[in-house]
Amino acid sequence: MPVSRSNGTATTPGGGAAAPTSAPKRRKLRFRGDLVLAILVLMPSIVAVAIFIYFFIAYTFYVSVVRWPTLLPDYTFVGLENWKRMFQDMRFQIDLRNLVLYAAGFMTQCIVIGFLLASLLDAKIKSEALFRTIFIFPFAVSGIVTGVVWRWLMFPSSGLNQLFEMVGLGFLKSKWYTDPTWGILAVTIAAAWQFSGYIMALYLAGLRGISHELKEAAAIDGANTWNLYRYIIIPLLTPVTFTAVVLTGMGSIRVFDIPAVLGTGAAFSTDALAFHMFQLTFQSNKMSSGAVIASLMIILAAFLIGPYLASLHLEETQ
Amino acid sequence: MKQLNRRQFLKMGALVAGGAALASCAPAATPAPAAPAAPAEQKPAEPAKPAAGAQKLEIFSWWTSGGEIEALNGLFEVYKKRYPGVEIVNAAIAGGTSSGGDMKAVLQTRMMGGDPPESFQVHLGGELLGSYVAAGQMEDLEFLYKEEGWDKVFPKTLIEIASADGKPYSVPVNIHRSNMMWYSKKLLDSVGAQPPKNWDEWFVLAEKLKAKGQPTLAIAESGAGFTAHVFETMMIPVLGPDKFTGLFNGKTSWEDKGIADALEILKRALDYANPDFLNVSWGDVNDLLVNGKVGMIIQGDWTPGVLWSKKFEDFGWAPAPGNDGIYQMLSDSFGLPKKVKNREAAINWLRVCGSKEGQDAFNPAKGSIPARIDADITKYGPYHKWAMEAWKKDKLVPSIVHGAAAKLSFMTDFMNAINVFATKKDVAATHAALVKAAKDAGLQK
Structure with a gap:
């Protein structure tokens, strides 16, 4: 949709901090003083980022191709042996399946619920600020707390199940996160409860950025509400959706806290990559195996963030 | 931001960064403005430090709940009586995803960073042997076992489970039976x-x-x-x-x-x-x-x-x-890391852990039995009396899930x-x- 571009810069919160947009054509020798200052100012953070982020990413990749299965560092090069073994590992395979299910459940719920809430709030309702606060509040709760609360809520013999029983909706009872096959989807409910409010805030900002003339023009052309959303609002919000997909996608890859609280479940049905990595590295001292999972998580994240950065760059150059 | 010109903005940035750099150079957590006063503040503390350091015994454990604290304090009391003048630092850390998980994480940082505590709680056997012993960070305790005559009061199989290459690496303070x-x-x-x-x-x-x-x-x-x-x-x-x-x-x-x-x-x-x-x-x-x-x-x-x-x-x-006649055991024990600050205090701690007095002070409160076969049976309840009899005559096997076997x-x-x-x-x-x-x-x- 070509329309989406016109609104692009206004509706990419979170991405705005990247790359200054000063015109490069005036840069000549007389700015030497500036350049020195600029380098001086940036140096501390460049050094810190270089060491604490990029060096350790590289180091993690390196550890993943050596044989280091104990506390003692062992840098014998073994190539992709660790990677091959990891992909044959049953728990790891379950983790990948869980990642797909988790990402699907989490992203869908966050984006659908976030968008619905934002649309409702945008409809000029009374005490909008109150509702906005209520919806975004879970985001202020830590993942550990969310995990604990939802563990109680979804515990099969109490919580929601008991509530359903009491009001005569016994057929809604479910094994929730203890289901050995679909338990991971119950985990996404807890995660989405926490994160939907934030996605709502993104969409709300996007909706506020859509000018009234556009909506009025659509109304004059005879568009009903459905058509207004289908052909005007949703396409205009594409950049927001893109941001939401990237944020929730990243959240799915790195999720740790909620599975850590809920437990890995029966046969790892609620296990997550990050938690598996933590156990390998810090509880089994299998440094290389842990590094394989860490590296894979970086690669997955790069696949997600790459297109996002590219699109930001594209918007700026246009 | 566009109102500021670039030069002004950069200069401001340089000032802020410079200030931050200064602050981070200042000695440990002293805010920059107070920097001149810092040396004066530190001086009185410094002479006191080595004196206190020589007397310190830092003990890591994951014993933080009711009976466990009581049991550990029992050991501390015996130590204080025998070796007065040593300050005991109880570095117990609760919580974690497996038994002692959080403590183990902190311990690992300390051990790998070359700053070990005087001694730490660890499951006797594979859990210790496969980690810090394999990494060459523990002293073998053969000399202490000989000095204290422990080879006569601990069952032979127990010493075998505690040993790598025929040398014991930790002193069992208690025994639990898992089967x-x-x-x-x-x-x-x-x-x-x-x-x-x-x-x-x-x-x-x-x-x-x-x-x-x-x-x-x-x-x-x-x-x-x-x-x-x-x-x-x-x-x-x-x-x-x-x-x-x-x-x-x-x-x-x-x-x-x-x-x-x-x-x-x-x-x-x-x-x-x-x-x-x-x-x-x-x-x-x-x-x-x-x-x-x-x-x-x-x-x-x-x-x-x-x-x-x-x-x-x-x-x-x-x-x-x-499982009758087979005693599947796990044991909490203490070892001696290399490069501890107060080796003498640490060795004395191990002496207390292995002593009859120490084990009889620890175990009734912990709900376990002593590793020594000559302990005072009258201090224990009916189950534990039964278990102590079995401990003397049963065949011993190590537990996998509780860190003794591997x-x-x-x-x-x-x-x-x-x-x-x-x-x-x-x-x-x-x-x-x-x-x-x-x-x-x-x-x-």
Whole structure:
């Protein structure tokens, strides 16, 4: 949709901090003083980022191709042996399946619920600020707390199940996160409860950025509400959706806290990559195996963030 | 921002960054403005430091709850009496995902950073040998065992479990027994049964209880660990104590058919477990027995303390089926890291841990028995008296799930394999997973 571009810069919160947009054509020798200052100012953070982020990413990749299965560092090069073994590992395979299910459940719920809430709030309702606060509040709760609360809520013999029983909706009872096959989807409910409010805030900002003339023009052309959303609002919000997909996608890859609280479940049905990595590295001292999972998580994240950065760059150059 | 010109903005930035750099150069957490005053503040502290340092004994443990604190303090009291003038720093850290998880994480940083505490709690055997001993960070304690005559008061098998290359690396302060069965007297009486002596008798009992709609075996497998503990007590009778111990020194192959047979027993037994076992966590397992939901728990001898504290008295105990005469043990112990600040204080600490006085001060409160066979039996309750007798004459085997038999990574793999088995019940796949784990851990070629 070509329309989406016109609104692009206004509706990419979170991405705005990247790359200054000063015109490069005036840069000549007389700015030497500036350049020195600029380098001086940036140096501390460049050094810190270089060491604490990029060096350790590289180091993690390196550890993943050596044989280091104990506390003692062992840098014998073994190539992709660790990677091959990891992909044959049953728990790891379950983790990948869980990642797909988790990402699907989490992203869908966050984006659908976030968008619905934002649309409702945008409809000029009374005490909008109150509702906005209520919806975004879970985001202020830590993942550990969310995990604990939802563990109680979804515990099969109490919580929601008991509530359903009491009001005569016994057929809604479910094994929730203890289901050995679909338990991971119950985990996404807890995660989405926490994160939907934030996605709502993104969409709300996007909706506020859509000018009234556009909506009025659509109304004059005879568009009903459905058509207004289908052909005007949703396409205009594409950049927001893109941001939401990237944020929730990243959240799915790195999720740790909620599975850590809920437990890995029966046969790892609620296990997550990050938690598996933590156990390998810090509880089994299998440094290389842990590094394989860490590296894979970086690669997955790069696949997600790459297109996002590219699109930001594209918007700026246009 | 566009109102500021670039030069001004950069200069401001340089000032801020410079300030931050200055602040970070200032000595430890002293804010920049106070920097000139800092040296003056530090001076009085410095002369006091070495003096206090020479007298310090820092002890890491994960003992932070009621009876455990009391037990640890008992040891501290004995130490203070014998070696006055030493300041004991109790660095106990609670919590974590496995026993002592958080403490182990902090300890690891300290050990790898070359700043070990004087001593730390660790499960005797594989857990220590496979980690810090293999990394060359512990002193062997052969000299201390000789000096204190411990080779005469600790059972020989126990010293073997504590040793690598024939040298012991830690001093056991207590002994727990893991292959125990705690049964509801009421439920067993209801079908007129005696506590089963082997797994065949157990299945007869379980069938009788099942006919009344009563599950027999408590299982809690919302996370890995509990079922693995129960499974060990099935491996022991199938393999026998010698072959079982051989699994960890390369004498018995993990491909042994006995492992598959034990898995078959577990598979059958799970049919008689509380049906919601995938939702129950290890910590809640005692309530199953208290509330009459199961006929028995197969669990270590920290259980009776919990049951008594819940005012539940109507239970009996016996070794797990087929485990009579075989004492599956785990032990909390203390070792001596290399490069400790106060080696003398640390060695004295180990002397207290291994002493009769120390063990009799520690164990009654902890609910465990002393590792020494010459302990004062009058200080202990009925179960523990029974256990102390067994400790003297039974054959000893180490526990996998409690860190005595093999290193941590194997323990984790073992628990995870059995956790998957509890859901999928695939004997062949689980046996293969166990063989793979054994190879990974270097238990077999």
